[in-house]
Amino acid sequence: MWIFWLIAAGIFFIIEMATIGFLVFWLGIGALLAMVTSFLTDSILIQVLVFVITSTLLLIFTRPLVNKFIKIPKEVKTNAYSIIGKKGIVISNINNIEGSGQIKIDGDVWSAKSADDEDIAKDTEVEIVEIDGVKAVVKKISENTTATVSE
Numbered sequence: 001m002w003i004f005w006l007i008a009a010g011i012f013f014i015i016e017m018a019t020i021g022f023l024v025f026w027l028g029i030g031a032l033l034a035m036v037t038s039f040l041t042d043s044i045l046i047q048v049l050v051f052v053i054t055s056t057l058l059l060i061f062t063r064p065l066v067n068k069f070i071k072i073p074k075e076v077k078t079n080a081y082s083i084i085g086k087k088g089i090v091i092s093n094i095n096n097i098e099g100s101g102q103i104k105i106d107g108d109v110w111s112a113k114s115a116d117d118e119d120i121a122k123d124t125e126v127e128i129v130e131i132d133g134v135k136a137v138v139k140k141i142s143e144n145t146t147a148t149v150s151e
Contacts, residue, residue, distance in 0.1 A: 001047060005035035022066055023059070030055030080131050083110075087127050087141065094120040094138070103128075103136060110136045 012028030034051035041047070086105055094101025096117050103112040103126060114120050115129050115137045126138035 001042070001044065002035045002038040005031045005038055005047070005051070009035065022063070026058040026063065027055050029058055083128050083136065084130060085128065087125055088136075088138070090120050090122050090124045090126055090138075093122050103138060105136070112136045112138050115139045 009028045009031035012024050012031055016022070016024040016028065030051045033054045034047045037047050037050040083105055088103040088105030088110070090101065090112070091104045091109065092100065092102040094103075094112050094114050096113050096119075099113070101112045101114075101120065103110050105128065111134060112126070113132070113135050116139065118140075120126060120138070120140050125141040127141055128136045129139050130137045
C-alpha cells in the first residue's frame, strides 16, 4: 500500500507546482505520512485516517503561517492596465468633445482622452490615470516638454 501513498504524494506535489495557492502541498505531506504509517500497519483505515487528520491539521495550522512569508499578489496588472501610472507624450492634440487625441507611451501609440475634460496640446507630457474602453485617460503633467519620455 505504501506505493499508492507515494504515487498520491507525487501527484499532489505535481499539482502544487502547477498552482500558486500552496494548498495541495499539505495533501502531499499527508500522503507521505500515510506512507510511513503503511510500513507500521496494514490497516487501510488507519492509513486513511492518518492522511485525513494530518492533511487537515497541516492546512489549519501551517497554511496561515506560510501565507505570511509568501506574498501572492492580489491583482497583477497585465495588458492595457499595465500602463496606468506611466508617463507619455501627446502626439496628436487631445480634445474630448471631438473624441480625438493620441499619446505615445513605451513606443506604442494609444488613443487618449483627458481626465478633466480640458484640451491637451501636442508635445505635452501626460500621465495615464486609467483605461476607459480602448482609450487611455490622461492628465497633464507639463506643457511643451521635449519628446524624450517613453519613445
